[in-house]
Amino acid sequence: MTAKNELAREAKSDAALAAAIGVMSGTSMDGVDVALIRSDGETRVETGPGATFPYPPGLASALREVVADPGEAEKPQAELEAEVTNAHVAAVQAFLARFGVAGADVKVVGLHGQTILHRPRQRLTRQLMNGKRAAKALGIDVVCDFRAADVAAGGEGAPLAPIYHAAIAAKLERPLVILNLGGVGNVTYLGDDGAIVAFDTGPGNALVDDFCLRRLGQPFDANGALAASGRIESIILDALMSDPYFNRPPPKSLDRNHFAAAAASVDRLNDADGAATLSAFTIAATARALQHLPQAPQRWLVAGGGRRNSFLMRKLAERLTVKVEPIEAIGLDGDALEAQCFAYLALRSLKGLPLSFPATTGAPKPLAGGVVWPAP
Numbered sequence: 001m002t003a004k005n006e007l008a009r010e011a012k013s014d015a016a017l018a019a020a021i022g023v024m025s026g027t028s029m030d031g032v033d034v035a036l037i038r039s040d041g042e043t044r045v046e047t048g049p050g051a052t053f054p055y056p057p058g059l060a061s062a063l064r065e066v067v068a069d070p071g072e073a074e075k076p077q078a079e080l081e082a083e084v085t086n087a088h089v090a091a092v093q094a095f096l097a098r099f100g101v102a103g104a105d106v107k108v109v110g111l112h113g114q115t116i117l118h119r120p121r122q123r124l125t126r127q128l129m130n131g132k133r134a135a136k137a138l139g140i141d142v143v144c145d146f147r148a149a150d151v152a153a154g155g156e157g158a159p160l161a162p163i164y165h166a167a168i169a170a171k172l173e174r175p176l177v178i179l180n181l182g183g184v185g186n187v188t189y190l191g192d193d194g195a196i197v198a199f200d201t202g203p204g205n206a207l208v209d210d211f212c213l214r215r216l217g218q219p220f221d222a223n224g225a226l227a228a229s230g231r232i233e234s235i236i237l238d239a240l241m242s243d244p245y246f247n248r249p250p251p252k253s254l255d256r257n258h259f260a261a262a263a264a265s266v267d268r269l270n271d272a273d274g275a276a277t278l279s280a281f282t283i284a285a286t287a288r289a290l291q292h293l294p295q296a297p298q299r300w301l302v303a304g305g306g307r308r309n310s311f312l313m314r315k316l317a318e319r320l321t322v323k324v325e326p327i328e329a330i331g332l333d334g335d336a337l338e339a340q341c342f343a344y345l346a347l348r349s350l351k352g353l354p355l356s357f358p359a360t361t362g363a364p365k366p367l368a369g370g371v372v373w374p375a376p
Contacts, residue, residue, distance in 0.1 A: 016040045018107040019048075021095070021140075022343030023088050025114050027183025027256040028205055028305060029060045030219065032091040035339035036101065041347030045167050049099045050336025053091040059083055066116050067256060073117040073126065081128040084114045088129065089137045103140050110346030110370075111144040112338075118255045120156045131373035138375065143346040145371040150356040155363035156253035162188040162198040162360045163348070164341040168332065169301075177297040178327070180338065181205060181306025184254050185286055188360075189293045197293060198360040199250035202285025205306050206256050207263045208278045215271050224311025227279035230272030236265050240281050246288050251362035279312060287319045296322075303327045303334040345370065 017038040024033045032055065036048035055063075062080060066072045088111055096103055113129025125147045135142040147157035165178045165188040174192040179185065183206035189197040205220065212218045212226070221227055240262055245254065263281070266274040290296060300320060306312055307326040317324040327334040345355050349370030356363045 017044060017046065018347060019101075019105055020108050020110060020343035020347050021092060021106055022110045022112075022339040022341060022346065023092060024112045024338040024342055025055075025084075025088070026304075026338065027115060028209060029055070029063055029114070029183075030305065031055060032088055033336060033339040034091050034095040035333075035336035035343060036095075036099070036106075037340050037343045039167075039344055039347055041344060041351050041353060043167060043170065045164075045340075045344065047332065047336070047340055049095075050333050050339060051095055051098060052335060053087075053094055055087055056083075059087060063114060063116065068260075070117065070257075077116070077128060081130055082133070084128040085130040085133050086137075088113070089134050092138060103138065106140050108141045108143055108343075108346045108350055109134070109138060110146075110342035110344075110349075111142055112146060112342045113144055115256070118157065118253065120151050120158075120253055123151050123154070125151045125157045131371055135373040135375045141350075141375050142373045143349045143370040144373070146342065146345055146349075146355060146369050148371075149369040150361050150363050150367055153363055153367055155356055155361035155367065156199075156251050157356075157361060158200060158253035159186040159188070159198050159360065160345060160355055161186070161338065161341045162196050163355065163357070164344045166190060166196055167344065169330075172330065173299070175293075175295045175297045177293070177300045179286065179300050179302045181282075181302060181304040181312070182338070183209070183256050185282065185306070186253075187286075187289050189297065191294055195294055196357070196359055197250060199252045199289070199292065200254040201289045202246065202254070203259055203263075203278070203282050204304065205282070205309075207259060207281065208275055210260075211263075211266065211274055211278055215274070220305070221275050221279070221309070224275075224279060224309045226272055227275040228311045230270070230274070230276030232280045233266070233269055233273055233277045236269075236277050237280050237284065239265065241284055241288070246285065250292050251358075251360055253361070279315070282306075282312065283315050283319050286316060290320075298322050300324045301327045301330065303332075303337040305335075307334050
């Protein structure tokens with residue numbers, strides 16, 4: 001191929017890339033993550049800036065109250081949805097201003113919304129987000145409601161990140177696991193034969209975060225310092241690990257509060273022992289995932305807030321006996337990864353490409369998803 005033809009090929013390839021913004025607020029409810037990528041929604045991804053914007057005062061606590069009450073979470077919640085939508089729109093607008101990005105240059109915004117209920121076995125999942133309202137406010141096409149089609153078809157509706165993980169890890173040695181430690185933990189296994197297996201592992205940060213907020217008025221255990229000073233109550237840990245969920249074969253997914261009632265047993269412990277026991281639960285649940293993987297991975301890359309907990313990362317490496325690294329080890333931003341994922345999924349939605357697969361969510365076949373709301 002001549003240099004001229006190669007340049008023409010590269011120009012054509014670059015033209016296939018579109019700028020997309022992804023927005024995610026996870027089960028930890030610690031803010032709104034916004035990230036920009038350029039991608040074809042398939043094999044090529046170029047990551048851009050990312051940033052986190054806090055929820056307005058009172059909104060996170062209002063959401064936690066609803067999540068804690070399943071009966072409330074099933075109600076329409078129109079007012080709360082409007083607040084969540086406004087917060088996400090404001091985050092995108094602040095992101096555009098901070099990084100000097102023109103809205104006209106963005107093809108689509110992927111808005112995951114705020115999950116308040118996830119019961120896939122009842123074919124029910126709820127993410128608060130008004131796509132029509134967001135598209136009108138932003139003047140950019142919006143995709144939201146990413147999980148509903150999968151759940152309606154009998155899938156778990158989660159995790160949705162595996163297809164993005166496969167794209168960003170295409171050149172890495174396998175077998176490899178990408179672990180997301182948000183409120184709930186989930187893994188994507190990428191095999192050397194091209195296999196992808198994905199599922200929720202169990203608790204991520206949610207139980208410890210809630211415990212610290214309840215006991216100390218602090219949103220999390222910084223660097224696991226409290227847990228590191230405590231003693232694990234093995235009887236409680238064994239009881240938590242006896243949950244039938246851990247023996248269920250994947251694909252499988254969890255509601256944020258699945259373990260909340262059982263985990264309340266730590267409330268009889270002191271602060272340090274409670275944090276230690278709940279942190280040990282996260283580690284044990286993550287390690288249990290190995291029984292469901294085709295091969296033992298030699299490397300784990302960790303995204304989500306949990307990767308900033310040095311105690312948790314060290315204990316995971318000890319338990320897994322392999323290299324456990326933050327996703328920054330391959331040049332990516334672990335705070336932005338999930339938001340990047342929904343930018344990528346939004347581009348796939350516009351193309352009608354599948355977002356979920358039998359081996360990732362239990363969908364009956366590869367399924368497209370997301371609802372597109374064109375800018376008025």
